[in-house]
Amino acid sequence: xxxxxxxxxxxxxxxxxxxxxxxxxxxxxxxxxxxxxxxxxxxxxxxxxxxxxxxxxxxxxxxxxxxxxxxxxxxxxxxxxxxxxxxxxxxxxxxxxxxxxxxxxxxxxxxxxxxxxxxxxxxxxxxxxxxxxxxxxxxxxxxxxxxxxxxxxxxxxxxxxxxxxxxxxxxxxxxxxxxxxxxxxxxxxxxxxxxxxxxxxxxxxxxxxxxxxxxxxxxxxxxxxxxxxxxxxxxxxxxxxxxxxxxxxxxxxxxxxxxxxxxxxxxxxxxxxxxxxxxxxxxxxxxxxxxxxxxxxxxxxxxxxxxxxxxxxxxxxxxxxxxxxxxxxxxxxxxxxxxxxxxxxxxxxxxxxxxxxxxxxxxxxxxxxxxxxxxxxxxxxxxxxxxxxxxxxxxxxxxxxxxxxxxxxxxxxxxxxxxxxxxxxxxxxxxxxxxxxxxxxxxxxxxxxxxxxxxxxxxxxxxxxxxxxxxxxxxxxxxxxxxxxxxxxxxxxxxxxxxxxxxxxxxxxxxxxxxxxxxxxxxxxxxxxxxxxxxxxxxxxxxxxxxxxxxxxxxxxxxxxxxxxxxxxxxxxxxxxxxxxxxxxxxxxxxxxxxxxxxxxxxxxxxxxxxxxxxxxxxxxxxxxxxxxxxxxxxxxxxxxxxxxxxxxxxxxxxxxxxxxxxxxxxxxxxxxxxxxxxxxxxxxxxxxxxxxxxxxxxxxxxxxxxxxxxxxxx
Numbered sequence: 189x190x191x192x193x194x195x196x197x198x199x200x201x202x203x204x205x206x207x208x209x210x211x212x213x214x215x216x217x218x219x220x221x222x223x224x225x226x227x228x229x230x231x232x233x234x235x236x237x238x239x240x241x242x243x244x245x246x247x248x249x250x251x252x253x254x255x256x257x258x259x260x261x262x263x264x265x266x267x268x269x270x271x272x273x274x275x276x277x278x279x280x281x282x283x284x285x286x287x288x289x290x291x292x293x294x295x296x297x298x299x300x301x302x303x304x305x306x307x308x309x310x311x312x313x314x315x316x317x318x319x320x321x322x323x324x325x326x327x328x329x330x331x332x333x334x335x336x337x338x339x340x341x342x343x344x345x346x347x348x349x350x351x352x353x354x355x356x357x358x359x360x361x362x363x364x365x366x367x368x369x370x371x372x373x374x375x376x377x378x379x380x381x382x383x384x385x386x387x388x389x390x391x392x393x394x395x396x397x398x399x400x401x402x403x404x405x406x407x408x409x410x411x412x413x414x415x416x417x418x419x420x421x422x423x424x425x426x427x428x429x430x431x432x433x434x435x436x437x438x439x440x441x442x443x444x445x446x447x448x449x450x451x452x453x454x455x456x457x458x459x460x461x462x463x464x465x466x467x468x469x470x471x472x473x474x475x476x477x478x479x480x481x482x483x484x485x486x487x488x489x490x491x492x493x494x495x496x497x498x499x500x501x502x503x504x505x506x507x508x509x510x511x512x513x514x515x516x517x518x519x520x521x522x523x524x525x526x527x528x529x530x531x532x533x534x535x536x537x538x539x540x541x542x543x544x545x546x547x548x549x550x551x552x553x554x555x556x557x558x559x560x561x562x563x564x565x566x567x568x569x570x571x572x573x574x575x576x577x578x579x580x581x582x583x584x585x586x587x588x589x590x591x592x593x594x595x596x597x598x599x600x601x602x603x604x605x606x607x608x609x610x611x612x613x614x615x616x617x618x619x620x621x622x623x624x625x626x627x628x629x630x631x632x633x634x635x636x637x638x639x640x641x642x643x644x645x646x647x648x649x650x651x652x653x654x655x656x657x658x659x660x661x662x663x664x665x666x667x668x669x670x671x672x673x674x675x676x677x678x679x680x681x682x683x684x685x686x687x688x689x690x691x692x693x694x695x696x697x698x699x700x701x702x703x704x705x706x707x708x709x710x711x712x713x714x715x716x717x718x719x720x721x722x723x724x725x726x727x728x729x730x731x732x733x734x735x736x737x738x739x740x741x742x743x744x745x746x747x748x749x750x751x752x753x754x755x756x757x758x759x760x761x762x763x764x765x766x767x768x769x770x771x772x773x774x775x776x777x778x779x780x781x782x783x784x785x786x787x788x789x790x791x792x793x794x795x796x797x798x799x800x801x802x803x804x805x806x807x808x809x810x811x812x813x814x815x816x817x818x819x820x821x822x823x824x825x826x827x828x829x830x831x832x833x834x835x836x837x838x839x840x841x842x843x844x845x846x847x848x849x850x851x852x853x854x855x856x857x858x859x860x861x862x863x864x865x866x867x868x869x870x871x872x873x874x875x876x877x878x879x880x881x882x883x884x885x886x887x888x889x890x891x892x893x894x895x896x897x898x899x900x901x902x903x
Contacts, residue, residue, distance in 0.1 A: 209900070211489060211529070215481025218530050219474050219537025229531045233418055236425025243424045246431040247438040248341030249348075249377040250276070250369075251509030257704035258686070262696025265631045269659040272312040272335030274629065275698045276343040278305060279368035280332045280354060281612035282317075283619065284361050288327040289317065293362065298330055300357040301364060305334035310346035312337035321654050329619035340370070341435045347374040351608060367612030367625070369698045372600065375607040377438055379848045384442050387842040387855075394838040399453065402831035407545045408460055415532065416452035419524035420445055426519050437509045440516025443788075448520040449839060450792070451495065454832040455528040458484045458799055461828050463536050464543065465557075473540035477533045485529060486899075487802035490731040491795045492525035494724060498791035501719040502784060504712050507705060510784065517788075561871070562823035568875045569815055576876035579868055586751035586864070593757045594776040595709075597702035599674035600625070601772045602849045621651050626673030626699035628682065630665040636690040637663040643688045649681030669699070674774075679703050706779045713783040720790050721746070731798065732805055733896050734886045740877050741801065745793035748869045749786055752861035756781070760853055769856075771849045778850055781857065789861040792836070796870055800825050804878065808886055809900055818878040826871065833866030 218225050253260055259275075266274040280301050287294040298317060305314045317323045317330035324330070336343045347370040358364040366374075399409040423444045430436050462484035466476035499521070502514040536543065568575045603610040616624040628650075632640045637656065640663075644653055650667045657664040671677030682703050686695050721742055728738035756777060758764050763773035804821025811817060840862065843855025878885050888896075 209482050209486070211486045212478040212482030214529065215485055215533035216474060216478040218534040219477040222534040222538045225530055225534040229418065229527065233421050237421045238425070239428040240421050240424035243428040243431070243441060244381075244438075246428050246436075247441055248431075248435040248508075248512075249344035249373045249438055250340035251435060251437050251507065251512065252373070252705060253340075253507060253701045254705045254708040255506045255508065257701070257708065258694055259696040259700035259704045262629055262631050262694035262700070265662065265694060266629055266664060266696065267336060269631070269662050270335075270657060270664050272337055273315070273333065273657075273664070274336060275368075275696060275701055276336045276340045276370045277368060278308075278311065278334035278336070278343065278347055278350065278366060278370055279612065279616075280305065280334070281329065281363075281365045281367055281615050282332065283329040283363050283365075283615045285328065286361055289323055289330050290327065293359070294330075297357055297359065297362045297364065298332060301332045301354065304350055304353045304357065305332065308334065308346055308350055310338045310342055311335060324619035326619070329615060331616070336370075339435065343370040344373045344377070347371045348378070351375075355608070363611065363615070365608040365612030365615065367609045367616065369701075371609040371612065372603055375603050375609040376848060379604050379607070380442070380851055381438070383843070383848065383851050384445070387839075387845070387851075388445070390842040390845065391839045394842075395449070395453070395835050398831060398834045398838065402457060402827070402834075403460065405544045407539065408464070408543050411460055411532065411535065411543075412453040412456035414452075414535070415456050415524055415527050416449045418527045418531065419448040419452055419520050422523040423448060423516065423520040426523075427516055430515070434512075435508055436512040436515065439509065440512045442516075443513050444516040444520040446839060447495075447517045448524055450832075450836045451492070451521060451524045451795070452528075453835045454795055454799075455488045455491070455524065456532060457828045457832050458488060458825075459528060459532055460536070460543065467541060467543075473537055476540075477537045480536070481529070481533050483802070483806060485533070487798050488525070488528050490727065490802070491798040492521055492528075494727050494794040494798060495521050495791040497723040497727060498720050498787050498794065501716045501723070502787050504716050504719065505783060506708060506712075510780065513784070514787075557823050558827045559823070561826035562819050564871065565819040565822040565875050568872065569818065569879045572876045572879040575872060576880070579872040579876065580747075583747045583751050583864070583868055583873070587747060587754045589754040589757040590750050592761075593753060593782075594761060595706070595779040595782060596674060596774065596776040597706050598778050598850060599672075599774050601774060604848060621668055621670075623651055623669040623671055623673060623678060626669055626678050627697055628667045628669060628685070628695060628700060629697045630667070630685070630689065630693055630695050632663050632665065632690065632693040634658060634661050634663045636692060637665070639690050640665060640693055643685065643690075647681060647685055647688070649677060649684065673699050674702070709779050709783055713786075716783050717786055720787055724790060724794055728794075728797065728801075729892075730896065731899055732801055732886075733888050733892075733899060734805075735889070735892065736881060736887055737801060737878075737885045740881075741797045741874075744869050744873055744877070745790055745797060745865070747873075748793055748865040749789045749861055751864045751868075752789060752857050753777075753782070753785075755860050756853065756857045759856060760849075769844055769852055771852055774849070778853055781853055785854065785857045785861075789858060789865075792858070792862055793865045793869070796829050796833070796865060799829055800870055800874060805886070806900075812883075814878065814882045814885065818875055821878075822871070822875055829866055829870055833862050836862045837866075 263274040282298050302314050305311050312335035315333040322331035354364050354366050403409040459480050463476050463480035466479040499514045499517050600613045613625050644667050651670045652668045654666040669678045669681050678699050682700050725738050725742045760777050766773050803825040804817050807820045808817035837859050840855045840859035843851045
């Protein structure tokens with residue numbers, strides 16, 4: 189049995205060239221039945237596209253909490269027992285520098301605010317301002333509270349609905365600002381939506397220019413856009429249908445758009461380049477489709493699986509926002525991947541040599557091989573140690589700052605200046621104290637209320653305690669902490685109170701929900717990263733049948749990701765260049781960045797890894813010459829990877845130029861990660877590794893040879 193396996197080694201691979209594998213045969217079937225395939229995709233796209241326009245209004249704006257945490261349990265108790273006074277109640281701050289609550293105009297504005305909130309179906313009760321509680325000592329500020337009658341996501345929608353009428357209730361002397369968690373997320377999501385639209389407008393011209401340069405023809409350049417549109421429309425329709433069953437974050441659509449564009453371009457570039465190469469080698473249209481799908485199409489299939497596997501690990505984070513964002517990306521990947529393996533070969537089969545039509549004069553049609561990259565690979569082959577040390581030194585220098593990386597939940601600074609939530613937040617701090625926006629809520633059995641109050645009143649981190657509220661056998665204690673709501677002092681106060689409060693007490697509030705989510709992220713991040721690395725290695729092992737190359741590839745992907753985070757620490761934590769990017773540094777990176785952006789970056793890095801090594805493995809199976817496989821692998825795939833990376837970098841970096849801080853973090857980290865991976869890792873370190881390993885790079889133990897399927901990328 190083992191000798192039969194050996195007979196199918198690299199030198200004997202040419203004997204199989206006349207027999208297409210499953211992916212190639214599927215591509216040939218799609219080309220033969222192009223009209224049927226296209227009609228099916230048109231039907232699916234139209235059916236799901238009918239729901240797509242509704243998705244923007246159906247997606248939710250909250251979900252940034254740890255499901256099942258103590259703070260969420262406390263919110264649920266307050267919601268049920270105290271008529272929605274929890275962390276997602278609507279807080280409306282009425283303030284005036286000249287008038288006080290006793291003035292008729294001020295009282296009239298407060299009355300109008302109460303009327304507006306009373307007319308909102310999501311509000312369970314309206315609590316008028318109370319002296320010593322929600323009326324400031326100087327009487328120039330009052331807070332009207334609208335209790336939450338619905339879920340956090342519905343309260344964010346309600347906040348958005350009442351913002352306009354509340355703004356209209358203000359006057360020249362009186363400000364009216366909706367703040368609190370619901371108001372903050374409503375303002376942030378709106379600012380984020382505007383930033384996304386602006387980024388799309390900025391990125392499309394650059395994307396089209398790069399596609400024209402890469403493909404060399406208008407027809408070929410339009411194919412990635414076809415995949416992107418199909419993937420995005422179908423994903424949007426599915427997301428809307430998903431909202432009928434559970435809440436899905438609005439960020440899911442944002443990320444779906446990015447990945448549909450990025451992967452649609454990646455997959456089309458790789459398949460179309462191989463299709464055109466087959467045409468230039470003399471194949472007819474159908475045979476070129478079969479060849480392209482059996483080689484590049486198979487690599488695309490494995491790439492899509494690695495992306496899905498990497499993002500599925502994010503589901504380990506018990507937060508609705510994270511899980512729905514991962515779901516949005518995965519839906520986009522599924523549809524883009526399905527279209528790449530069925531619709532794209534059908535269209536290519538119909539186009540044939542017309543894929544090269546409408547070639548602009550400033551482009552060149554051949555894109556499948558780069559003489560310059562071949563020369564570069566040959567140079568690295570001659571001087572591997574010196575080149576490798578330079579590359580490793582550069583990546584290590586960029587990654588070193590990660591050792592001092594600090595994270596935290598986003599502060600109010602992520603909301604743009606001038607928005608209601610930020611103005612109201614700052615007014616609360618000015619009128620009631622720095623910790624006023626981070627009001628703590630403690631629910632405790634009434635029999636333990638006295639002991640709980642003593643603990644809260646004597647804690648050094650508590651500035652004041654509001655009058656108790658009782659509902660049946662449950663008591664609500666509300667306390668204003670000292671210090672900034674997003675600072676370490678409030679976090680320490682929450683942890684201390686939880687350890688000192690009587691058994692059965694639950695501590696919640698906006699600040700506590702942030703602390704619980706950050707703590708949960710800290711706990712699960714190592715597990716998520718471990719799962720991503722392990723599954724990434726297993727998929728590469730399955731695809732390449734080479735454990736050494738698979739392990740080294742995972743390590744190089746980690747180095748590129750760490751380097752991106754190292755630069756991000758320098759920018760966002762230290763604040764270097766923040767004036768240029770237009771943001772206010774928080775002194776840390778947002779807490780979700782390590783886990784979520786790591787998974788995204790690793791997925792994209794695996795994308796390029798599969799593309800490069802699939803071509804290299806194809807050359808190795810054909811020649812069994814390590815040098816030829818390395819040089820030709822880089823020369824053949826390098827231009828495609830560079831073009832795809834150029835588009836992604838352009839898309840990601842546009843997010844760094846607009847909008848609130850989190851999209852800037854995302855754009856900078858993802859853009860830097862792709863840049864480092866496509867340049868230093870793919871063009872420098874990977875050729876060096878293949879040179880140093882030589883034929884041992886493709887070594888396969890007999891024990892694995894018996895259990896792994898015989899996957900080949902040659903045709």
